[in-house]
Amino acid sequence: MALAQAADNVNAVPSHIDTANRKNLALLIQLRWMAVLGQVVTIAIVHFGLRIPLPLAPMAMVLGALLALNALSHLWLRQHLHISSQALFSALLLDVAALTVQLYFSGGATNPFTALYLLQIALAAVLLPGRGAWLIVVVTCVAFVGLIGINQPLAVQPPTSLLRLHILGMFVCFVLGAVLLVIFISRMSRNLQERDTYLVELKRRAAEEDHIVRIGLLASGAAHELGTPLASVSVILGDWRRMPEISQNPEMLQELLEMQAAIRRCKSILSGILLSAGEARGEAPVVTSLHRFLDEIARDWSDGRPSGTLQYHAGSGALGEDTRIVSDPALKQVVTNLLDNAFEVSPGWVRLNAERRGDMLRIEVLDLGPGFTPEMLENFGKPYNSTKGRRGGGLGLFLVVNVIRKLGGSVSAHNRQPGGATVTVELPLAALEYREKDRG
Structure with missing residues (x-):
């Protein structure tokens, strides 16, 4: 969107x-x-x-x-x-x-x-x-x-x-x-x-936005291509589940259920990619509350990761009065991307803070990793600016910065003492608030 x-x-x-x-x-x-x-x-x-x-x-x-x-x-x-x-x-x-x-x-x-x-x-x-x-x-x-x-x-x-x-x-x-x-x-x-x-x-x-469009087209095409084999695998797993050799074996049945959960997760991710790319237009906007939206992001990200990894703080006192918003899959992907990056450098501890400051929503992702190099901070948000050393790295933060910029917000980063880094997202709540005209 x-x-x-x-x-x-x-x-x-x-x-x-x-x-x-x-x-x-x-x-x-x-x-x-x-x-x-x-x-x-x-x-x-x-x-x-x-x-x-x-x-x-x-x-x-x-x-x-x-x-x-x-x-x-x-x-x-x-x-x-x-x-x-x-x-x-x-x-x-x-x-x-x-x-x-x-x-x-x-x-x-x-x-x-x-x-x-x-x-x-x-x-x-x-x-x-x-x-x-x-x-x-x-x-x-x-x-x-x-x-x-x-x-x-x-x-x-x-x-x-x-x-x-x-x-x-x-x-x-x-x-x-x-x-x-x-x-x-x-x-x-x-x-x-x-x-x-x-x-x-x-x-x-303009060059960055052209780059984003090309990435979006590639992601949309990949989502369409992956939909068919995932559907086939889902059908096969359903057939296997009815087989006596598997249904009567608790260990194999448990593994099959985990595989089906992973398939559903993949389908959900692909649906989010298609929705962010502007497809699936026939559906009405999903209306939720700010508290529920952030809680779902934290809960979905924590699933499948060690218990206690994510320290989430966004109580009613920090967010103030709850606000009805339109669930934006692009913003959800932004926060998830930041959490993934923090988890890569700090697998034992990641913190997500969310608070409301006037008409602005402030989201912070903290980690205990080595922090950003001076070159990374200077070129923060530019494509292929990464410390991971692999080809094509840095596109995640590049997309994060541009998505938030389209919503009228900003993204910044700084290193903390004695270690770790903080990435801060600030955006106006007006970009997310639900209005009656959104119903059509």
Whole structure:
């Protein structure tokens, strides 16, 4: 059941690409606020401090347009979950247009703040795909060339002071551009790195889920193939049981009964495999309680093993109020798999703890074995990561981690002192709780 939901869970994962674009657009909005503040301060210093007349009315209109654009961008960002590269391109293009208009009213290409075009190009190179970044380059180059012949020159008196002001302006522009580049591009690069990291993780999970599907198909096929010979052996054992030579021999009859019990156990295991693989759909879900579900796991696993091997602790105090759940064969197989692994390294003692913590179910499997190596802990849950030294080992824990992940939970492991290891499973009870819609 859990494996059949793999594709749906992948599609339900939020897009980290959109998340990165949202963060980057928010940074552009912050940068625009700083640009508005910087332009107000610069215009005030030049016009009132240096006594260089500027057309305040049209320049103030540009600042007002930037303020309105930022307010609308805030609202748009809050109402739209999907932020495309085209939206980032449009935001950068509007910033280039506003800068061009301000430069037109303040000397054109002679204004040292034309170097801020490079900041827009740098942002485009980080945020946009190749074609968008090159379009910003073309637009800024055309704007720069246009400002050479089309501008309102500054009325600087005496003219000899123009060079000094130009150098001073270049220095201020250099410092401003350097600070903004370090702050914003580093933050944008971090956003993009988080997106790339998520994509790598998503690809890894997709590969693991494909691996699980192939294992599930193999298990389902094997279960079907084994069903026929098991049925034949069951019929033969039934015929033998009616034979006088066996029915009248207590020792042989006891051995035959044990063989029939083993056959029934094998059939039960195969039925669980087929159910976990998504077959036997015609049956209604089996509703049980959390206490009974865990008790059955402990009892079934203990059958056939030495008495006292399993120390089971999951009383009503630990689990709290009993909850009706749907008996999930995949979860049962997960716990059984963990108990089997613990029994292999610690055949004399295995402990199973279960408790409820709020809305989470916590299951612990403890053993007295040698524990996990550092490499095992680092790669816990990855396929073929095993200390048993046999080919194909490690698939059990790999399936455990992925089944629990599909149910919305997590699996962790650590070594205990003075020896042994603990594997902990945590999953939300909402993934198991019985609802009326499950009846259909």
